[in-house]
Amino acid sequence: MVIEMLFRRIETVELRDVTKRYGDFTAVDHVNLEIIGGELLILIGPSGSGKTTLLRTINRLIEPDEGEVFINGRNIKEFDVVKLRRSIGYVIQQIGLFPHMTVKDNIGLLLKLEGWSEEEIDKRVKELLHLVALPEDFVTRYPHQLSGGQQQRVGLARALALNPPLLLMDEPFGALDPILRKQLQEEFLRIKEVLGRTIVFVTHDIEEAFKLGDRIAIMRDGRLVQVGYPDELVLNPADEFVAKLVNVDKKFKHLDTLKVKDLMVDVEKYIVEVQRKDELLQWMRDKNIEFAVIVEKGALKGVTDLKSLLKSQDLEEALMEPLVFSPGDSLASALAEMKRRNAFLGVVVEREKPVGILLANEVLLKLL
Amino acid sequence: MVGVERVLGAFGEHLVLTYASLFLSIAVGIPLAILSLKSKRLASFIMGFANLVQAIPSFAVVAIVVPLLGIGFTPAVFAIFLRALLPIVKNTYVGLSEVDEAMIDAARGIGLTEWEIIRYVRFPHAYPAMFAGIKFAAVLANSIAILTAIIGSGGLGSLVFEGLASFNTDKILAGSIPAILMAVFIDISFSYLEKRVTPEGIGGG
Ligand SMILES: Nc1ncnc2c1ncn2[C@@H]1O[C@H](COP(=O)(O)OP(=O)(O)OP(=O)(O)O)[C@@H](O)[C@H]1O
Ligand SMILES: [Mg+2]
Numbered sequence: 001m002v003i004e005m006l007f008r009r010i011e012t013v014e015l016r017d018v019t020k021r022y023g024d025f026t027a028v029d030h031v032n033l034e035i036i037g038g039e040l041l042i043l044i045g046p047s048g049s050g051k052t053t054l055l056r057t058i059n060r061l062i063e064p065d066e067g068e069v070f071i072n073g074r075n076i077k078e079f080d081v082v083k084l085r086r087s088i089g090y091v092i093q094q095i096g097l098f099p100h101m102t103v104k105d106n107i108g109l110l111l112k113l114e115g116w117s118e119e120e121i122d123k124r125v126k127e128l129l130h131l132v133a134l135p136e137d138f139v140t141r142y143p144h145q146l147s148g149g150q151q152q153r154v155g156l157a158r159a160l161a162l163n164p165p166l167l168l169m170d171e172p173f174g175a176l177d178p179i180l181r182k183q184l185q186e187e188f189l190r191i192k193e194v195l196g197r198t199i200v201f202v203t204h205d206i207e208e209a210f211k212l213g214d215r216i217a218i219m220r221d222g223r224l225v226q227v228g229y230p231d232e233l234v235l236n237p238a239d240e241f242v243a244k245l246v247n248v249d250k251k252f253k254h255l256d257t258l259k260v261k262d263l264m265v266d267v268e269k270y271i272v273e274v275q276r277k278d279e280l281l282q283w284m285r286d287k288n289i290e291f292a293v294i295v296e297k298g299a300l301k302g303v304t305d306l307k308s309l310l311k312s313q314d315l316e317e318a319l320m321e322p323l324v325f326s327p328g329d330s331l332a333s334a335l336a337e338m339k340r341r342n343a344f345l346g347v348v349v350e351r352e353k354p355v356g357i358l359l360a361n362e363v364l365l366k367l368l
Numbered sequence: 369m370v371g372v373e374r375v376l377g378a379f380g381e382h383l384v385l386t387y388a389s390l391f392l393s394i395a396v397g398i399p400l401a402i403l404s405l406k407s408k409r410l411a412s413f414i415m416g417f418a419n420l421v422q423a424i425p426s427f428a429v430v431a432i433v434v435p436l437l438g439i440g441f442t443p444a445v446f447a448i449f450l451r452a453l454l455p456i457v458k459n460t461y462v463g464l465s466e467v468d469e470a471m472i473d474a475a476r477g478i479g480l481t482e483w484e485i486i487r488y489v490r491f492p493h494a495y496p497a498m499f500a501g502i503k504f505a506a507v508l509a510n511s512i513a514i515l516t517a518i519i520g521s522g523g524l525g526s527l528v529f530e531g532l533a534s535f536n537t538d539k540i541l542a543g544s545i546p547a548i549l550m551a552v553f554i555d556i557s558f559s560y561l562e563k564r565v566t567p568e569g570i571g572g573g
Contacts, residue, residue, distance in 0.1 A: 061477055085479035096474045100492040100567040113484060142568050158478065 264356030459501025463494025
């Protein structure tokens with residue numbers, strides 16, 4: 001059965017100047033934020049900073065006092081509110097599940113309301129249970145017969161039932177104990193890859209943010225302080241508050257003892273010896289990669305990526321000179337250098353031959 | 369002695385009278401409770417009116433119906449209906465409105481319409497309170513159906529009043545014992561129904 005969604009895929013979700021007040025108090029203060037289709041955007045900030053309020057303007061559980069929300073360029077006020085919400089999965093921390101319904105009825109409720117037949121619902125529910133790694137015979141259980149982690153999985157399955165292209169998740173793992181939380185995060189990463197949809201994810205756990213997020217939006221007192229990729233936040237925090245939140249010092253405290261070679265990633269599959277642009281293009285397409293390290297007689301000549309290559313006349317023009325480190329360099333100074341030069345990668349070279357790549361993002365994730 | 373046929377006939381009338389008024393109260397009471405959810409003003413009006421009716425002694429309610437509707441079966445049904453309405457409206461309304469707001473919010477968030485929220489979330493949670501109200505209303509209806517004999521409704525009440533007027537103990541017992549059995553039956557049957565309908569995972573009972 002096909003469900004009619006308001007949008008099949010998300011190009012963008014745009015919050016323009018969104019403001020929400022409660023009396024004199026401004027819970028969300030002129031927030032401008034663009035969520036890119038396909039990404040997982042983290043909303044993080046202290047308690048009361050307005051994360052939940054902002055999130056709920058996207059499915060119109062909250063109507064902003066000022067500003068507007070656009071999905072794929074269309075003002076969400078144009079949509080029927082029930083249809084909008086059914087096109088957006090919503091997962092919350094607690095009490096999300098209906099205690100008086102079995103797992104099957106919880107997951108299948110929206111399917112039933114959309115007019116699916118019993119068999120179709122049965123099939124879909126089992127599919128979803130499989131996806132969230134729960135046994136099929138859980139269908140007859142009630143929420144109170146499940147552990148916290150299992151309830152959370154059922155909540156996720158329910159949100160995915162209608163296959164919505166956009167998911168809003170408000171501290172979905174917040175109530176779980178730390179070990180279980182780690183485990184669910186890992187599983188969620190796997191599910192996220194399978195689903196490939198756009199997700200806005202609220203958390204107040206910075207580790208969770210770095211682990212799951214593509215980009216991270218930091219809120220404080222109702223305002224958006226900074227939005228960026230993890231490395232941007234660590235390397236260029238907008239202010240003290242962000243620096244403290246991403247906790248650069250702590251993350252880097254064992255940096256002194258580390259060498260570049262400890263955290264560089266393998267470069268082998270990116271190395272190629274070519275002379276012409278079309279040759280390189282063909283090679284990159286064959287290998288399905290977007291980045292290449294060009295060598296001449298084994299020695300590093302330069303790096304390039306698909307985008308620059310397509311824009312350039314010839315190979316020479318597309319070549320860039322990367323930051324170069326040697327395996328024994330201290331990681332701390334390498335990172336400092338990258339930050340200063342605003343580079344997201346460096347090539348590690350030993351006797352002129354590239355032996356690894358240092359990716360700022362990758363390094364930071366490993367250090368966490 | 370009172371003839372068995374006479375007792376059975378009276379019992380039959382009593383049953384029809386009790387259940388007809390009870391179902392009328394349910395049929396009117398539940399929609400009124402749902403309507404009360406829509407607006408606070410309407411809710412306080414309906415509750416106020418129902419409370420007022422409740423404050424009037426049963427006997428007076430039965431009497432007041434006469435100048436309005438005359439005597440006989442229909443006015444009797446109306447009198448019982450008025451008395452049975454309040455517990456149903458009030459309990460159902462309380463049950464429906466006391467559902468955890470966070471759960472309603474979750475239901476709204478995943479895209480249920482207001483009606484679907486009432487149907488799939490509020491009602492299942494209101495069952496215990498609603499059934500308590502209906503059970504109470506049924507017991508009330510059963511006892512008022514005896515009283516209404518004085519305005520010509522017939523039924524077991526006629527036996528009781530005739531017995532009282534003529535000091536005929538047999539007649540009194542022939543009228544009141546079935547009524548007592550009825551009360552017990554009502555209690556058991558509604559408790560059973562409630563168990564069947566109320567989903568697992570809902571507290572109370
Ligand atoms: N309905 C409301 N009425 C009044 N104030 C509200 C209401 N909802 C939220 N607020 C206030 O708005 C601010 C932002 O709330 P919000 O729930 O968005 O915070 P949050 O960032 O999600 O916090 P947490 O991490 O604790 O969930 C808080 O100070 C809160 O007290
Ligand atoms: Mg919150």
